Amino acid sequence: MENADVWVNLISNVGFPIVMAIVLLRTLTTRIQEQLDKLNETMSELLVAIKEHSKPS
16 A cells, blocks of 8 residues: 555656656666667677687688
């Protein structure tokens, strides 16, 4: 019940649109971070593959 009280308090203090904007921004930030983590991992794997491929035989 405490969690609901926090939300009601936030909405009554700053307004519904501001609270929704904050929630959406946090959600979007989380998703972008997940995608960046995947991209970083993929680029690291690509770098290893390039290094292995370019080794002199």
